[in-house]
Amino acid sequence: MKKQEKPTCPHCQARLLKWLPPPEASWGTTIQYVCFNDECSYYKNGWDHMMNKFQVKASYRYRLDSETGAHGPLPVWSDNAVRNLIVEEGGES
Ligand SMILES: [Zn+2]
Numbered sequence: 885m886k887k888q889e890k891p892t893c894p895h896c897q898a899r900l901l902k903w904l905p906p907p908e909a910s911w912g913t914t915i916q917y918v919c920f921n922d923e924c925s926y927y928k929n930g931w932d933h934m935m936n937k938f939q940v941k942a943s944y945r946y947r948l949d950s951e952t953g954a955h956g957p958l959p960v961w962s963d964n965a966v967r968n969l970i971v972e973e974g975g976e977s
Pocket of ligand 1: 893894895896897898919920921924925926946
């Protein structure tokens with residue numbers, strides 16, 4: 885797949901941030917692009933959806949696989965969850 889320059893979120897148009905999945909995730913070590921905009925409709929609606937459907941306080945952020953282009957939800961349990969795994973911007977070579 886062609887390298888995307890600056891992918892954006894289809895839900896809020898925010899620029900996606902590079903994010904490295906934890907070892908236990910099924911995406912291996914492939915860099916993921918994730919929308920970390922707390923105002924994103926996808927993320928905001930996720931809280932209601934998870935509470936209504938599963939009675940859990942959780943949500944998900946928009947995720948795009950940098951290698952395959954596949955996208956899907958990245959489950960989170962708080963505004964700050966998994967932010968520590970964001971890869972620093974600007975280190976592109
Ligand atoms: Zn978004």
